[in-house]
Structure formats: structure tokens, C-alpha cells
Amino acid sequence: MELSIAGGIREFGASAAHSTAVIDGDRRLTFGEVHDRSSRLGQDLLAAGLDPGDRVAVLLGNRAEWPEIAAGLAKAGLVMVPLGTRSTAAENAYILDHADVRALIADAALLGNIATPPPVVRLIDGGYEDALAKASAEDPRVPVSERDPFTIVYTSGTTGRPKGVLISHRSRSLTFYCSALEWGLGPGRTSLAVAPMYHGAGFAFGYTPVFAGGTVAMLRSFDAPGLLAALAESRAQSVFLVPTHAHQLRASGLVGEYDLSALDTIFFNAAALPTALKDWVLEAFPGVGVHELYGSTEGGIVTDCRPAYARTKPGSVGPAWFMTEIKLLDDADAEVGPGEPGELCSRSPFLMNGYLKDEAATAAALTSDGFYRSGDIAVRDADGFVTIVDRKKDMIISGGVNIAPREVEEVVNGFPGVAETAVVGLPDDRWGESVTAFVVALPGASPDPDAIVAHCRTVLSGPKVPRRVEFLPVLPRNAAGKILKRELRKD
Structure with a gap:
């Protein structure tokens, strides 16, 4: 059986149909509803003339429709191309053209960010629900290889124009399973989606709870009081944050005013977490396990500094994550020893397929034996714990x-x-x-x-x-x- 990011929706749509999958304000969707709605979306787009392998852009803030859209496109064998809600029309136009996008699913309020829409458009709060209601509820089950891309995520590089990172069903399905194991994102658990789901990490950590049979609560926009209120109201046990969120939480002085007794896990990624800020997090959230991750869109999750080492390995992003090999290379591609700086390179099942329409960039990003070159300079201690010390790239x-x-x-x-x-x-x-x-x-x-x-x-x-x-x-x-x-x- 091929791995698919629609797998979790199918499985829990049958075995836990009446359990809550998604919370979005006052709105609740069960697994049965997400399964049904995602099948209808897939059928609707196929009926509109799209073929398996076609690309569908998604322009949407954090809201209830994200899981059903991702699963629906996967069920139909279509490839998701997320667009940033803050991107300009010119930036979106480049991606739509480069990815040969044939359809767009967008929040109607954001359509002004699209200069020339593709042939097929479905607008949430503007006809999307009618399209689902008219479509067949039968799961399309279009055959797709697990090594085929389910998404193309555009990420900026030092060469200027963003590159389209091809990410396979296998890569992210394994990421979801490992994340559920690492952070307890399965049945009976609720996680709050704070980071934008159009980002690679935001999607991975926002979709994993549903894929693994848990519940995701959507935070539509971030500010410190809103985040704290959402954690308290949803009784979320886990949340993924970036250091900017922690800075604003600290500046607000409000953490102690909310009942966060359900929270037991926070995981950080996307940028370095300064040691002083991490110390504040550990003090402000006593008893909460704090993980600090390192990864990238291309490489997936690479390391994890788990709670047991949060204080004993200050500044470290931890050892290699599940199924991941790491090596640090000098400018001649020779491995460096403990304590010596080198470019952090990783190899795992989570790696990208490559860059869309850019074989040269794909080749340059990989070593001869298939390790992804991160462009980050790191040191590794005798215990295998990695600390990022500089960036080789100018990102x-x-x-x-x-x-x-x-x-x-x-x-x-x-x-x-x-x-x-x-x-x-x-x-x-x-x-x-x-x-x-x-x-x-x-x-x-x-x-x-x-x-x-x-x-x-x-x-x-x-x-x-x-x-x-x-x-x-x-x-x-x-x-x-x-x-x-x-x-x-x-x-």
C-alpha cells in the first residue's frame, strides 16, 4: 500500500467518524465530515477538467478548510501549491506561472492578491460550499505513487527568485507519523495551529494532528493575548511556535493570567531560539516539555533537542531526528571532527524530491551520496548534539x-x-x-x-x-x- 497524506483522513474518517478533527472558532468538523468534504472537493476538481498531477494553488489563512483541501487534492492525485497570504500579486503571479497552476482555491477576501486567476477557481465564502454540495461524496482514490509530490512549496533562496520544492507523499507521511510519536499528536490530543499553514513547517505541524487522529484548533491570526486565550479555551496539549512568538509572549507579560494547565509540549523551529529566550520559556511554562528543532523545507526535520537536554545543552538544536543521518563538511567536502565547524548536511526519508524545473539547483543542493547541503555552519559535540553557529548562505x-x-x-x-x-x-x-x-x-x-x-x-x-x-x-x-x-x- 502506497503512503498518502490522505491516509489519516481515510482511516479516522471510518474508525472515528464522530470524533472532532478540526476546531475553528465556534465551528467543529468531525473526521467523518472532513473525509466526506475532502472526497467531494477531489471529485469537484476532477469533474471541472483537472487531471491527476495538475497543480492547484491554495491561498488561505489558518481556517477549518485546510485539512480537507490537502486531503481532497491528495485523493484526486492533484498537487498542492500553497501561496502566502501576505505575498504580493507579482509574487503570486510568478509562482502560478512557474508551477503551471491550473486551479485556485482561495479565501474570497484574498482574491485581490491574484492578478490573473487560473482557469478553475473555488472561493471559500464565495461558492465553495455549493461546489462541494453538488459533487459526488465517493472517494476518488486516484492511484498515486508515494514518491510523487503532493505539494510544491516555494521557498526563497540566495539566487533571488523562489524555488519550488517538490515534497512527496512518502516524505511527509513519515514526518507525520514520527511527529505524532515525538509530540503526542494522536487520538485524544489537541494541538493549536499558530504558524501559517501555507508555510512548510506550519502545514506539517498543523496537519499532523488530523492525520494521526487527534484534533487541531486553528488560530486565524496571531497576537500574544489571542494565542494564550486560544490555548486556554481549546485545552491544547501541544503547540508549535517560532521564536518571534516567544518574544511577543514575553513582552506581553500575560502568560501567568491564563489557565494553561493542559499544555505539556511546546516545539520551536524556523529560526534559532536565543538561549536567554529559551530560559524564559522554561521558566514561564514550568512543567512543559520544550523541544527545539532544526530543519528546512528541503530537508524536513533534521534534529530535535528534547526536554531532557533543554538546560544541559544550551544553544544546541539536538542530535539527529528519527531515520536521519548527519555529517558536517568542510569546503573540500571532507567531514570535520567534534567541535569543528562544517556545513550541516543530512540524509533521510524526509528529503525533497528536488526543485521544480531546476536540475542544476537540485544537483548543487546535494552531495554525491545524497546528503542535502543546508548552507548552515554547525559544530557537533562528542555526544552528537548540533549547534548552529553561522549561515553559509546569506538567507x-x-x-x-x-x-x-x-x-x-x-x-x-x-x-x-x-x-x-x-x-x-x-x-x-x-x-x-x-x-x-x-x-x-x-x-x-x-x-x-x-x-x-x-x-x-x-x-x-x-x-x-x-x-x-x-x-x-x-x-x-x-x-x-x-x-x-x-x-x-x-x-
């Missing part, structure tokens, strides 16, 4: 969002009076890193920094817009002419 991570500096640089460079730009991430207590543009003006020109930021907002989504614009007479370079961004980070 910026702000609020858990990956940002390619070159993409921002190209936009700033297009502003009148700008000669060249270097964009880096500078430390930020709230966001982890703050996008900062160092600009050299053309001779005689005096570009206004506020105008540059305003220009960026017309092209880039919010997290990518520079928070600071600084002017320099020249950018620091080495003898080969390469900009020395490490010098800018010292600013």
Missing part, C-alpha cells in the same frame, strides 16, 4: 520567514538614484532578524529612505520590506570584488 530569517537578500536588493536597485544595494539581516529582539538595506546613491542623487521603503511595499510582501535603509559612500568588498556582508552585519 535572512525574519519572524520565521525566509527572505532572499538578492530579491530585495533588485527591488531597491530599481529605485531612482540608487547605484547599488546590499541587504542583510541584523539582530532584532522581536523578529529574530530585521531586513536592512545598505544603499550607495548615484553621484549627485539623494534618494529618500522612506520613499525607498514605500517603493518596496508596492512590490514585496511585508516581511521582505526593509526595516532600515542606511546610506554608505561605498560597500565593503574583498580583493575579488565580492561584497563583504559580514562587515555590514557588524554595523
Whole structure:
């Protein structure tokens, strides 16, 4: 039997049809309802002329429809292409074109972010329910190999344009099973979906509870009081957060005012969790097991620093996760010893299939023996615990969002009076890193920094817009002419 991300919905739709699968405010969906609705969605899209393997974009915030959409597309053999709710029309247009998207499922309120919709459109709060009601409730059961992609997740890289990461049913089904084992996300357990489900990690940790027979409660938008209230109301036992959430929880001073007695597990990912902030989390949530993970869209979950080591291995993201091999390589691809820095590379069943339409980038991302090159520099101690010490790539991570500096640089460079730009991430207590543009003006020109930021907002989504614009007479370079961004980070 082939693994499929629709498997859990099928299994618990039959064995636990009346158990609650999804909570979204006052709305509840049982496993039987999610199973039925996902089958109807798959049938509707096939009847609309889509063929197995076609790509379907999803533009949706955290809400009840996410699990049924993912399962419905999988049942029909269709491939999901998530779009960011904060992405601009230009960013979405690139993805729709690059992925050859043939259909769109979107929140009607977000349709303004789509300049040219694909041929088939289903709008939630605008005809979606009518389409489901008219469709057959029979599970389409389109045969799909477990190694075929169920999703294409676009992630920014240092080359500017986002790359489409092909993720298989096998990869994420195994991730879901291991996550259920690690964090107790199965029957009788509730987890709160806080991170956006259009992100790779947000989807994985938001969908796992339903896949494994538990319950997911949706948090539609984040603020500290709303998160705490949702945890208290849902009686969630587990929640996935990024460090930005912890920063805001600490700043709110409200943690002790809510009944969080059901909460027993918090897992962090997406960016480094500063040691001081982790210490605060451990003190603010006594008795709660705190996990710190390391991973990526391409590599899946790679390491996990489990609660038993939260204090004894400060700064570490833990040893290798289930079924994962790790090695640290120097610039000559030779393995380094304990305590020596090297690029973190991993091999596991969770790895991507590759990048869509980019064989060269796929080959460059892998070693000759199939390990994924993370671009992160790490050290590993004698016990096998990994600590991330630097980034080989120039990627910026702000609020858990990956940002390619070159993409921002190209936009700033297009502003009148700008000669060249270097964009880096500078430390930020709230966001982890703050996008900062160092600009050299053309001779005689005096570009206004506020105008540059305003220009960026017309092209880039919010997290990518520079928070600071600084002017320099020249950018620091080495003898080969390469900009020395490490010098800018010292600013």
C-alpha cells in the first residue's frame, strides 16, 4: 500500500467518524465530515477538467478548510501549491506561472492578491460550499505513487527568485507519523495551529494532528493575548511556535493570567531560539516539555533537542531526528571532527524530491551520496548534539520567514538614484532578524529612505520590506570584488 497524506483522513474518517478533527472558532468538523468534504472537493476538481498531477494553488489563512483541501487534492492525485497570504500579486503571479497552476482555491477576501486567476477557481465564502454540495461524496482514490509530490512549496533562496520544492507523499507521511510519536499528536490530543499553514513547517505541524487522529484548533491570526486565550479555551496539549512568538509572549507579560494547565509540549523551529529566550520559556511554562528543532523545507526535520537536554545543552538544536543521518563538511567536502565547524548536511526519508524545473539547483543542493547541503555552519559535540553557529548562505530569517537578500536588493536597485544595494539581516529582539538595506546613491542623487521603503511595499510582501535603509559612500568588498556582508552585519 502506497503512503498518502490522505491516509489519516481515510482511516479516522471510518474508525472515528464522530470524533472532532478540526476546531475553528465556534465551528467543529468531525473526521467523518472532513473525509466526506475532502472526497467531494477531489471529485469537484476532477469533474471541472483537472487531471491527476495538475497543480492547484491554495491561498488561505489558518481556517477549518485546510485539512480537507490537502486531503481532497491528495485523493484526486492533484498537487498542492500553497501561496502566502501576505505575498504580493507579482509574487503570486510568478509562482502560478512557474508551477503551471491550473486551479485556485482561495479565501474570497484574498482574491485581490491574484492578478490573473487560473482557469478553475473555488472561493471559500464565495461558492465553495455549493461546489462541494453538488459533487459526488465517493472517494476518488486516484492511484498515486508515494514518491510523487503532493505539494510544491516555494521557498526563497540566495539566487533571488523562489524555488519550488517538490515534497512527496512518502516524505511527509513519515514526518507525520514520527511527529505524532515525538509530540503526542494522536487520538485524544489537541494541538493549536499558530504558524501559517501555507508555510512548510506550519502545514506539517498543523496537519499532523488530523492525520494521526487527534484534533487541531486553528488560530486565524496571531497576537500574544489571542494565542494564550486560544490555548486556554481549546485545552491544547501541544503547540508549535517560532521564536518571534516567544518574544511577543514575553513582552506581553500575560502568560501567568491564563489557565494553561493542559499544555505539556511546546516545539520551536524556523529560526534559532536565543538561549536567554529559551530560559524564559522554561521558566514561564514550568512543567512543559520544550523541544527545539532544526530543519528546512528541503530537508524536513533534521534534529530535535528534547526536554531532557533543554538546560544541559544550551544553544544546541539536538542530535539527529528519527531515520536521519548527519555529517558536517568542510569546503573540500571532507567531514570535520567534534567541535569543528562544517556545513550541516543530512540524509533521510524526509528529503525533497528536488526543485521544480531546476536540475542544476537540485544537483548543487546535494552531495554525491545524497546528503542535502543546508548552507548552515554547525559544530557537533562528542555526544552528537548540533549547534548552529553561522549561515553559509546569506538567507535572512525574519519572524520565521525566509527572505532572499538578492530579491530585495533588485527591488531597491530599481529605485531612482540608487547605484547599488546590499541587504542583510541584523539582530532584532522581536523578529529574530530585521531586513536592512545598505544603499550607495548615484553621484549627485539623494534618494529618500522612506520613499525607498514605500517603493518596496508596492512590490514585496511585508516581511521582505526593509526595516532600515542606511546610506554608505561605498560597500565593503574583498580583493575579488565580492561584497563583504559580514562587515555590514557588524554595523
